[in-house]
Structure formats: C-alpha cells, structure tokens
Amino acid sequence: MTHQQxxxxxxxxxxxxxxxxxxxxxxxxxxxxxxxxxxxxxxEAKHPDWIQADSPxxxxxxxxxxxxxxxxxxxxxxxxxxxxxxxxxxxFDQRVRKLLNTDHVTYCCEPKLDGLAISLRxxxxxxxxxxxxxxxxxxxxxxxxxxTIYSVPLxxxxxxxxxxxxxxxxxxxxxxxxxxxxxxxxxQGEKTFVNPRNAAAGSLRQLDPxxxxxRPLVMCAYSIGYVEGWDQPKSHYEGLLQLSEWGFRTNDxxxxxxGAQGCIDYYEMLNEKRASLSYDIDGIVYKxxxxxxxxxxxxxxxxxxxxxxxxxxxxxxxxxxLGVDFQVGRTGAIxxxxxxxxxxxxxxxxxxxxxxxxxxxxxxxxxxxxxxxVHRAGDVGVTLKANVSNRxxxxxxxxxxxCSNSKYFVNACSAxxx
Ligand code: IVH
Numbered sequence: 054m055t056h057q058q059x060x061x062x063x064x065x066x067x068x069x070x071x072x073x074x075x076x077x078x079x080x081x082x083x084x085x086x087x088x089x090x091x092x093x094x095x096x097e098a099k100h101p102d103w104i105q106a107d108s109p110x111x112x113x114x115x116x117x118x119x120x121x122x123x124x125x126x127x128x129x130x131x132x133x134x135x136x137x138x139x140x141x142x143x144x145f146d147q148r149v150r151k152l153l154n155t156d157h158v159t160y161c162c163e164p165k166l167d168g169l170a171i172s173l174r175x176x177x178x179x180x181x182x183x184x185x186x187x188x189x190x191x192x193x194x195x196x197x198x199x200x201t202i203y204s205v206p207l208x209x210x211x212x213x214x215x216x217x218x219x220x221x222x223x224x225x226x227x228x229x230x231x232x233x234x235x236x237x238x239x240x241q242g243e244k245t246f247v248n249p250r251n252a253a254a255g256s257l258r259q260l261d262p263x264x265x266x267x268r269p270l271v272m273c274a275y276s277i278g279y280v281e282g283w284d285q286p287k288s289h290y291e292g293l294l295q296l297s298e299w300g301f302r303t304n305d306x307x308x309x310x311x312g313a314q315g316c317i318d319y320y321e322m323l324n325e326k327r328a329s330l331s332y333d334i335d336g337i338v339y340k341x342x343x344x345x346x347x348x349x350x351x352x353x354x355x356x357x358x359x360x361x362x363x364x365x366x367x368x369x370x371x372x373x374x375l376g377v378d379f380q381v382g383r384t385g386a387i388x389x390x391x392x393x394x395x396x397x398x399x400x401x402x403x404x405x406x407x408x409x410x411x412x413x414x415x416x417x418x419x420x421x422x423x424x425x426x427v428h429r430a431g432d433v434g435v436t437l438k439a440n441v442s443n444r445x446x447x448x449x450x451x452x453x454x455x456c457s458n459s460k461y462f463v464n465a466c467s468a469x470x471x
Contacts, residue, residue: 059096059103066090066109071210074203074271075302106179107208114197117261121193127219127279130170130186132355133338133362139317142339145361146313149341152350152358159342161289162319163275163307165362167333168225168253171195172278173205178214180207185257189355198257199224201266204273210300216282220296222274226253227332230269247426247438248369249333274301275338288342309342320363327365336364369428369438372396372403376421380407391419391437399429406435 054062066089072080090109097104104111136142149158170186183199185192199205202224209218226234231249238245246252256268274296277285286292290309297303306326310319316339323337341347341359350358373394380388388407395404406427408419417440419425426438 054096056100056103059093059100060105062089062093062096063105063108066093067107067208070109070203071206071300075206075300111207112200112203113266114200114262117263118197120260121195123187123191124182124184124194125191126172126184126187126189127174129355130172130189130192130221130278131352131357132189133360134356135336136361136363139320142316142320142361142363143313145339146316149350149359153346157312158346159288160310160312160316160339161293161307161342162310162316162323163338163340164304164323164330164334165336165338165364166223166225166273166275166304167250167335168223169250169257171199171222171224171272173199173220173222173272175209175214175218175220177216178209178211180205195257197262198259198265199272201262202270202272204271204302206300208300210298214299215280217280218277218283219279220274220301221276221278222272222301224253224257224270224272225249225332226256226268226270229331234268271332272302274303285344287344289340289344289347290342292344310339316363324365334365336362338362366398366400368399369426370396370398370403371424371426374419374421374423374425377408378405391425393425393427396427398427398435401429403427403429403435406437408437 066086069079069081069086069089072078073086093108094110097108097110134145136145146158150156172184172186172192173180174182174184180200181196182194183196183205184194187193200207226249228249231246231252234252235245246255252268253270256265256270259265274293276289277292277296286295290307293303293307306323308319310316316337320337323334327334339361341350347357347359352358375392375394378390378392380390382388391406391408393404393406395402397403417425417437419437419440423440425440428436428438
C-alpha cells in the first residue's frame with residue numbers, strides 16, 4: 054500500500070466514524086469498520102513514520118498521564134444565572150429588552166445537557182488541546198482522554214479551517230451507556246456510579262486514557278469560545294450550524310424562539326420530551342441569538358447578561374426512610390413498602406416507595422432512619438437509588454462524592470409515587 058492509499062484509508066475510517074458517532078447514521082456495518090481499522094493498524098506497524106495525528110489509531114494513547122496540567126482559558130468559561138419559573142424567565146427577557154432598548158428579541162434555545170463543560174482548541178484545523186472548565190478561568194488539560202471520544206473530531210472537516218478555533222461543549226454519558234457500565238460494575242463487584250453525570254466525570258478524571266476509551270462518552274458542541282482568522286456568523290444559531298459542518302455533534306433539538314412566549318413554548322415542548330430523551334438534561338439554556346447584541350449586553354461577575362438557564366424540577370432528592378410496611382396483595386404476595394419523609398421530586402410529592410425485591414433492599418442496606426436518594430423519571434414512578442446515610446453534610450458535593458463510592462447503589466429497586 055502506498056502512502057497516499059493509507060491517507061485515503063484514514064479519510065474513509067474517519068467518514069465511517071463521523072456517520073456513526075456524530076450523525077447517528079452508520080454507513081457501514083461494524084465489521085467493515087473493524088476490518089479496515091485492522092488494515093490501517095498493520096500498515097502503521099510496518100511504517101511507523103507514516104502515522105498521522107488524525108489517524109483513528111491515535112485516539113487512545115499508550116501511556117497514562119502523570120497528572121493533568123493546569124491551563125488558562127483564552128476566554129473565561131462563564132457560568133449561567135438560573136430561572137426556576139416562567140415569571141423569572143419573562144423578567145430576564147424584559148431586562149434584556151430594556152438594556153437593548155428594543156421590544157423584541159430572538160433567542161437560541163438549547164437543551165442544558167447534564168455533563169461536564171469542555172473547551173477544545175484547534176490550530177489549523179487540528180485538535181491540539183482539551184481543557185475542563187475548572188474555575189472558569191483555568192482548567193485541567195485532559196487532551197489524552199478527550200481524544201478517545203469519537204464524536205470529538207481530531208481534524209475539522211474543511212480544507213480552509215480558521216487559524217485558531219476554540220469550541221465549547223458538554224461531555225456526557227447517554228443513559229443506555231450508563232446502565233450498561235453500571236451493570237458491568239455490579240457483575241464485576243466494582244463500585245457503581247449514581248448517575249450519568251458522575252460516570253462522565255469519573256471517566257474523564259482517569260489518568261489512563263485506555264480506561265476512558267472504554268466509557269461511552271459523547272461530546273456535543275454548544276458555542277464558539279474563540280476564533281482567529283475567520284469571520285464569525287452574525288447569529289449564535291448560525292455558529293452552531295457551522296460547527297456541525299466542521300464535524301461536531303450539535304443537539305438536534307436546538308431552535309430559535311421569538312420573545313419570552315417563544316421561550317416558554319419551547320420549555321413546554323422539551324419538558325414533555327425530557328423523559329424520552331436518550332440523555333439527561335437539567336434544563337434549557339436561552340441565549341440572545343444575535344452576536345452583536347450579546348456583545349452589547351456583556352456580562353456581570355461570572356455570568357453573561359445575554360443568557361439564562363431555565364431549570365426543570367429536580368428529578369432526584371434526598372429523604373429519610375421513616376419505616377417499612379408490608380402490603381399483602383390480592384394474590385397473597387407480600388411487598389415491602391418504604392414510608393418516606395414526604396419529598397417534592399420531579400413535580401410530585403413522594404411519600405412511599407414499594408421495594409419489590411428483598412435482595413435489592415439488602416443490597417441497598419436500607420434501614421429505618423437512613424437517608425436515601427429518590428429518583429423520579431417521567432410518570433413511571435420512583436426509584437430508591439442509593440443509601441446515603443453516612444453522609445456528613447447535605448451539600449450536593451458530598452452526596453455526589455459519597456454516591457460515586459457507594460457500594461449500595463442499585464438502580465433496579467423500582468417503586469411507585471404516592
Ligand atoms: S452555554 C455563557 N449551553 O451549563 C454561556 N451551557 O452554567 C455558558 N451547559 O457547566 C454556557 N448545556 O457546561 C451552555 N447548551 C448549553 C449547555 C450548557 C449544558 C452547561 C455548561 C456549564 C453550565 C452553565
């Protein structure tokens with residue numbers, strides 16, 4: 054095989070992978086990809102000096118990192134103000150219109166993906182670095198782990214890339230990948246993760262990229278952080294379409310909306326869809342669509358004046374087990390029911406949960422007076438997810454830390470909302 058044929062083979066494999074991981078439209082069976090991949094591996098073994106940076110074989114580095122270096126962001130990664138109801142969303146729109154002295158604003162609406170923020174730097178179209186959000190001013194260089202994620206392009210899909218491009222987005226773990234990962238952990242007697250976000254965070258923190266490579270992570274781009282040598286489109290939405298053309302995954306539910314009412318309609322639409330999505334979202338991000346208007350609005354403290362996050366009601370809450378009753382059904386079957394201190398979760402008050410399976414209660418190790426995490430998804434009921442009785446504080450952080458270490462986690466103990 055000639056050098057040029059090898060370059061063509063890389064292009065072919067990258068096209069297969071783009072179709073599969075970015076477009077969700079595979080164009081060849083897995084076996085074809087695997088066969089071509091092995092052929093590429095064989096050529097690279099024969100000609101190590103031919104190896105290209107964008108070869109799919111270069112996604113998984115051989116050596117573990119010794120630690121993650123701290124890197125300053127070119128442009129700070131801001132956080133977002135929150136709105137928890139329609140009224141505060143309308144207040145936001147009113148503030149924006151007053152500052153801009155206009156009576157109508159177009160917004161770009163995007164699902165707020167529940168993962169971790171990342172900034173990817175491309176120089177002359179090639180991925181050179183991936184940095185976590187960190188404190189917003191600087192983060193950790195996790196490039197070797199980022200490269201293992203197939204939806205992250207190693208090279209932009211254009212012949213005329215900008216000299217420098219920094220893309221911001223979210224790395225998350227889809228629900229089905231999370232379930233599989235936890236099922237495997239239970240099978241192997243290892244610790245499980247309490248939710249997809251924790252699993253994504255744990256996967257990115259690995260020093261060995263070979264471990265990260267086995268985790269089903271996805272990257273979705275949500276903004277252009279910085280660019281040199283290219284004229285940005287006039288609107289945020291067009292910027293996202295450009296990122297999509299360059300080979301990034303963008304969210305297919307992103308849309309523009311007119312005024313506060315358009316934003317509220319989008320909320321209603323997405324809230325309906327939320328439970329059926331293949332990934333977790335915790336709200337919606339609304340952004341003033343015109344870049345010139347964004348610049349005019351600027352930011353205060355760490356948050357832009359031109360964007361807001363509308364949060365959905367929390368799907369997970371913590372509460373205490375008050376006691377256990379045993380219900381006798383018509384057939385004589387006995388079902389234990391946990392009586393819970395009433396807690397408002399996912400839009401309803403939950404005060405008990407049937408515990409279908411004795412083994413699972415044992416595995417959770419739930420005892421009366423213990424604290425548990427109650428998870429509610431859609432209308433299907435509630436799940437006791439973890440026993441967090443040993444927690445030292447009720448802050449989310451500690452609960453998260455404890456849960457990701459929890460040997461008690463079980464996701465199969467389903468029950469019904471009262
Ligand atoms: S835009 C200035 N868009 O939410 C705008 N953020 O507090 C900054 N997030 O951790 C962010 N989905 O990673 C934006 N479609 C989206 C998002 C999104 C999730 C996360 C982001 C950050 C947090 C913002």
